[in-house]
Amino acid sequence: MNERYLCIHGHFYQPPRENPWLETIETEESAAPYHNWNERITDECYAANLNARILDNQGRIIRIVNNYTDLSFNFGPTLLSWMQTNHPRLYSGLTKPSLSNNHPGNPIAQPYNHQIMPLADHRDKRTQVIWGIADFRHRFGHHPEGMWLPETAVDLKTLEIMASQGIKYTILASHQAGRFKPPGGEWQELPDGINTSRLYRCALPSGGHINIAFFHPQLSRDVAFGNLLRNGDNFTNRILESFQSTTDTPELITIATDGETFGHHHRFGEMALAYAVDKLKQTGIRVTSIAEYLALNPPDHEVEILENTSWSCDHGIERWRSGCCCSTGKHPLWNQRWRAPLRQAMELLRDRLNPLFESEAVKLLSDPWAARDDYCRVIVNRSSENIVNFFNQWAIRPLSAVETSQALKLLELQRTLMACFTSCGWFFDDIGGLESILVLRQAGRALELSKNLFGTSPETSFLTILETAVSNRPEWGTGRDIYLRNVPPLFVGLEKIAAHFALTSIFENPGPTTNIFNFRVDNTGIRFYGAGSGRGSVGDVVITSLTTGERQRFVFTAFLTGNLLQAGIKTFTTENDYDALAQYAADLVKNNFGINQIQNFLTTEFPGNTYRPADLSPDMQRQIIGKLLADALTDAEESYLQIFNRTRSVMKSGTDLGLKAPALFTAAAERALNSRLVAELKGHNINIPALESVLNEISSWKLNLDLVPLTESLTRYLERLLVATPDEPTLDNFVALLDMFENQGVLPDVQQLQNSLHQLRLETYPRLKDDPASASWVAAFHRLAARLNYFVH
Numbered sequence: 001m002n003e004r005y006l007c008i009h010g011h012f013y014q015p016p017r018e019n020p021w022l023e024t025i026e027t028e029e030s031a032a033p034y035h036n037w038n039e040r041i042t043d044e045c046y047a048a049n050l051n052a053r054i055l056d057n058q059g060r061i062i063r064i065v066n067n068y069t070d071l072s073f074n075f076g077p078t079l080l081s082w083m084q085t086n087h088p089r090l091y092s093g094l095t096k097p098s099l100s101n102n103h104p105g106n107p108i109a110q111p112y113n114h115q116i117m118p119l120a121d122h123r124d125k126r127t128q129v130i131w132g133i134a135d136f137r138h139r140f141g142h143h144p145e146g147m148w149l150p151e152t153a154v155d156l157k158t159l160e161i162m163a164s165q166g167i168k169y170t171i172l173a174s175h176q177a178g179r180f181k182p183p184g185g186e187w188q189e190l191p192d193g194i195n196t197s198r199l200y201r202c203a204l205p206s207g208g209h210i211n212i213a214f215f216h217p218q219l220s221r222d223v224a225f226g227n228l229l230r231n232g233d234n235f236t237n238r239i240l241e242s243f244q245s246t247t248d249t250p251e252l253i254t255i256a257t258d259g260e261t262f263g264h265h266h267r268f269g270e271m272a273l274a275y276a277v278d279k280l281k282q283t284g285i286r287v288t289s290i291a292e293y294l295a296l297n298p299p300d301h302e303v304e305i306l307e308n309t310s311w312s313c314d315h316g317i318e319r320w321r322s323g324c325c326c327s328t329g330k331h332p333l334w335n336q337r338w339r340a341p342l343r344q345a346m347e348l349l350r351d352r353l354n355p356l357f358e359s360e361a362v363k364l365l366s367d368p369w370a371a372r373d374d375y376c377r378v379i380v381n382r383s384s385e386n387i388v389n390f391f392n393q394w395a396i397r398p399l400s401a402v403e404t405s406q407a408l409k410l411l412e413l414q415r416t417l418m419a420c421f422t423s424c425g426w427f428f429d430d431i432g433g434l435e436s437i438l439v440l441r442q443a444g445r446a447l448e449l450s451k452n453l454f455g456t457s458p459e460t461s462f463l464t465i466l467e468t469a470v471s472n473r474p475e476w477g478t479g480r481d482i483y484l485r486n487v488p489p490l491f492v493g494l495e496k497i498a499a500h501f502a503l504t505s506i507f508e509n510p511g512p513t514t515n516i517f518n519f520r521v522d523n524t525g526i527r528f529y530g531a532g533s534g535r536g537s538v539g540d541v542v543i544t545s546l547t548t549g550e551r552q553r554f555v556f557t558a559f560l561t562g563n564l565l566q567a568g569i570k571t572f573t574t575e576n577d578y579d580a581l582a583q584y585a586a587d588l589v590k591n592n593f594g595i596n597q598i599q600n601f602l603t604t605e606f607p608g609n610t611y612r613p614a615d616l617s618p619d620m621q622r623q624i625i626g627k628l629l630a631d632a633l634t635d636a637e638e639s640y641l642q643i644f645n646r647t648r649s650v651m652k653s654g655t656d657l658g659l660k661a662p663a664l665f666t667a668a669a670e671r672a673l674n675s676r677l678v679a680e681l682k683g684h685n686i687n688i689p690a691l692e693s694v695l696n697e698i699s700s701w702k703l704n705l706d707l708v709p710l711t712e713s714l715t716r717y718l719e720r721l722l723v724a725t726p727d728e729p730t731l732d733n734f735v736a737l738l739d740m741f742e743n744q745g746v747l748p749d750v751q752q753l754q755n756s757l758h759q760l761r762l763e764t765y766p767r768l769k770d771d772p773a774s775a776s777w778v779a780a781f782h783r784l785a786a787r788l789n790y791f792v793h
Helices: 037-050 077-086 088-095 122-140 156-164 217-225 232-242 269-282 290-296 339-361 368-374 384-394 401-419 434-454 459-466 479-486 494-505 575-590 595-605 618-656 663-681 688-700 707-723 728-742 750-763 772-787
Strands: 004-012 052-055 061-065 072-075 169-173 177-181 199-203 209-215 251-258 301-305 513-516 519-531 534-545 551-561 564-571
Touching: 004 269, 004 290, 037 052, 037 077, 037 088, 037 269, 052 269, 061 269, 061 750, 072 077, 077 088, 077 122, 122 156, 122 368, 122 401, 156 209, 169 251, 169 290, 199 290, 209 217, 209 251, 209 290, 217 232, 217 251, 232 251, 232 269, 339 368, 339 401, 339 434, 339 459, 339 479, 368 384, 368 401, 384 401, 401 434, 434 459, 434 479, 459 479, 494 513, 494 519, 494 534, 494 551, 494 564, 494 618, 519 575, 534 575, 551 575, 551 595, 564 595, 575 595, 618 663, 663 688, 663 707, 688 728, 707 728, 707 750, 728 772, 750 772
Parallel strands: 004 072, 004 251, 169 209, 199 301
Antiparallel strands: 052 061, 177 301, 199 209, 513 519, 519 534, 534 551, 551 564
8 A cells, every 4th residue: 555644734823913003903893792803712622632532432522632733734823923912822822832853843934924925026035934934943953844825825936936945845725836847857738637636847937947746625614614524424534535545655645724724613613633543543544744844755747837826716816806706705795895995095105205214214224125035033032132133243333322212213113014915805795894003003104103203194195095995884994084983093103102191190100111002101200189089190211112222201290180191291301390290180189179170270280181081992991991990999888798798697697587588688698699709710729618608698688790700710720720739638629619609500611621631641640540558649630530531541
């Protein structure tokens, strides 16, 4: 029998969702109940594939596996950057270097911003490839052998650049092959499509070559859009049936799909994948990567590609530059004529701003475009030392702090301009959709940087073009309307960060240095006046952008009067002026001046620079309103607790006599008892009888449990029990807590607990299972495992 190989490739990607001024993702309502789509898809897919369950025929977990060890995969650099900050354990789990037969493991690179490469100009093609490689090396620790092309959109110029940068192969759809030539034979047409069971060499105009794997069209389509992932056995059998096994030559099946297919697009798809891979290995199938297969079986067939084609557009690459009919299919009557003017508007920004960049950057950088190619090393590591090393290489002379900031802003302009072409902006059905707004945000950031750097911007021409991009929803208007409604409110500069700091200073003293989004705040000290709902603060702060190094010193004063929160901000002048401002604010609070007097003071001292929460970006508003509510809730909880403690014994006597508790008492008891449960679960040594007593009291008075905080607190506490090696009583207490809370309808995140138990199973259980002195611990572990539906064999 011939050798049979299987490569399953997952293309994991999300567009950069961050507010480009804050470098953080703000709330995306359509992802509810999650904060944003990255969080939602992480839960459903990225994290699920790190801990994929394999079940037995009784539905019990028999193994938890890391699918990334068997998948060939690429992750978008901007997605990995977000994951590194927000989910470091997941990030570490999938970026650990893995080697197979002394060859690099499964991950491959991709062009940095997911541009449609045939539509990019030559400079962007080059930088996108170089940045993709640099980001990969930073995260995976070695040079990538392969590179995934966004939407598999391909042209020879891009392949030339990839090959020149040491990329050995890419993966394409079978319909992107033109002609092929067998060893020693002639070029042949492909009336029935190309044989996808081998690799091919593609000759390049420079005289070099790159290798290409073509994925199996039907299998890949059925995985992505069919029912193959609904049943692991069906998936396994379809793969086995797809091997030809008619020759003695090695045979390769490559399946390629969006990585989000495994768990997000198809719920539990990660489990079908894990099950199928496990079964296929048992049949002798070698699950491999293209890098490993290439080393073992160098191609002897040649191929010519069809340029300007992709895997997701029947018209080549028109989906990203014209009104072709390719769409998601959700709105069959809509048109996509908005796509052409959106691309024209972005190309206008690039073509107008690139010459301005070059003319200014050459005053600071020895080679602006080469410096841009190298700038990815700053993006992945913005430490002061790394930035100094970068400019030691590229600056024409030692730069002042102001000049360094100017150079960083110029390079950030280039980063933003390339992000404007992220392919998702054109992929979906309307310019008013979330993904198109994401690229419009990048355009807004580029326009703002242009005004800051050059004193001018092509905004008028940009908006004129967007006016011709008409939404399919009449109420959304044109691209111009969508831009003006969604982008300018997000603008954030140093002064707004100072305003955010000032408004939050009413609630807490943050210390001498703190970070707000991608800004550092150095605080020389805040003076506080008053208390409760009539208080104020005065401060002196330096705000520094961690992205561009731009900095400015401000003074502020903020007041909370009743429920009205407001602040004034201005540039620092002298210490005497600051002291006078502080004294005036102190007098206002001390003398209980009303809202009108405070507003008069703010408008006089800070003309045009007064702020309320509504003047800030949406997530800034949410943070501040959350602090206001928390402040009020603390007062309310204290009042409820007092009511509950004062009337508790009387009400118990009344309810024993069959009297109905008043609503006010019920509310007070509910709040007090739920708070006690949460507080107890946040402690280190839980008193189980005390918890049981509180739960019984809640049940006897027929009170409601506050499920969200209780579930989170219970899950975190139980996870803490499993992090270190727990003793036998701890394991039994774990089961007791589970039973106690589940009987009251509080269900912890069992998947997280199973994952933690699995680590204990791998790291501790093997050492203790055959130790007679640990027999009672092993028995307790088995009881806990059974409780969590985890079969230990």
